Amino acid sequence: MIDEIMNNIEHYETIIILRHQNPDPDAVGSQIALANILREAYPQKNIYIAGIDLSVLDWIGKMQQVDSDTYQNSLVIAVDTANARRIDNNGDYKKADKIIKIDHHPNVDPFGDINWVDDTASSCAEMIYELADKVDNLKISKADAYSLYAGMVGDTNRFLYADTTYKTLEVAAKLAKTGIDISEISLHEDEMSTRVARLEAYILDNFQVTDSGFGYIVIRKDTLEKFNLDDGELDHVVPLIGRIKDVNNWIVVSEKDLNRFRVNLRSKNVSINGVAEKFGGGGHPLASGVYVGSMDEVKALIKDMDNLNK
Known part of the structure; x- marks a missing residue:
């Protein structure tokens, strides 16, 4: 599955990464980290992240404005999105040449041309780490580790939920080893207005x-x-x-x-x-x-x- 995903990533010059409506730290963290990981590996490609910005998640990162025409002949990757109607997009994504779904929810709507779904994963961020870890030319920077750790902490409610496994903690430890401020991330996720x-x-x-x-x-x-x-x-x-x-x-x-x-x-x-x-x-x-x-x-x-x- 990962080989098939990477073959398509290497084939397309324009890649647009989307996620679900009402995004949470996992959706935004997975989206931003995947985009940056691919930009580092393929600097010649046009790689975008799109969706509505929420001020409460600005500490993870911000989205880009993507013109409708940009979707023509593109590859769309939808992360952390269980079904098509929840994609945070006005429908332009349907113009894409191919759609890849990367998700950790039960696969009730396999809307992608390629569907990589692992409902045993704690978060989509955990899956993005796995993708980068298994592909030689994909590297996770400290900034990417910050985004992925934020996603994992968010979807596990600081490792409280039952889908937190030994694998989840191993991945979290490897991300923490990059030197990210894990306390800062937890404080961001815990603070309220x-x-x-x-x-x-x-x-x-x-x-x-x-x-x-x-x-x-x-x-x-x-x-x-x-x-x-x-x-x-x-x-x-x-x-x-x-x-x-x-x-x-x-x-x-x-x-x-x-x-x-x-x-x-x-x-x-x-x-x-x-x-x-x-x-x-x-x-x-x-x-x-x-x-x-x-x-x-x-x-x-x-x-x-x-x-x-x-």
Whole structure:
């Protein structure tokens, strides 16, 4: 698989690296590190990273503006993206000559012409490290190690989640050995704005827990607007309910637009991605997401999540 990916990378003069909407440190870190690794190995190629910038992730890096015409006859590599509709792109990527998918979510939508999917990996960043480690002319700089370590720390919640393996820790140690400031990265991932702190206080004061151990909070649009969050800041509060001992699985529901609800699903042990897929989303067994279009759907999803524990 890696040989096939590299043959295509060597063939195309223009390579555009994309990732999923509402990006997290793994998506951005994998995207930026892969681009820089390839630029170092192939300085003659045109290699771009595209997507919406989030100020909360500027410490990892920023995106580029890529014209629609640039996608013609290009190679698109989509990292950390489970399904095509989650690609952070207006559809220009469909003009590409070939698409490669590199991802660590369950492969429910093999949208690439080439699909390298490893759902045992802790993060896409771990896979990008593996790619560079197995190809002689690909080198990981200190800056690349910083981006990849940020991705791994982000997707494992500082190595808390169950998909953290000995391999994950070995890769993290090798990245740390380059001299990156691992404490700085962890502080970036842990810090929050005053706005987020107040939202966390609101959640702790208003969330519900059922007898089965299912926790949930529904934040309606008018309430959410009071916190005046920057894009991406809401993601910081998603793990909060799971820190409570009596909670087995939980959701954070946020209404960003009228009757359009983003639902983040999480679990400590029971698989919840089947519920996400039922409502048109997807993700990992213990971390998934979906958008739904009505409170009736939200209530149905809440019922299904509660029933998982029963």
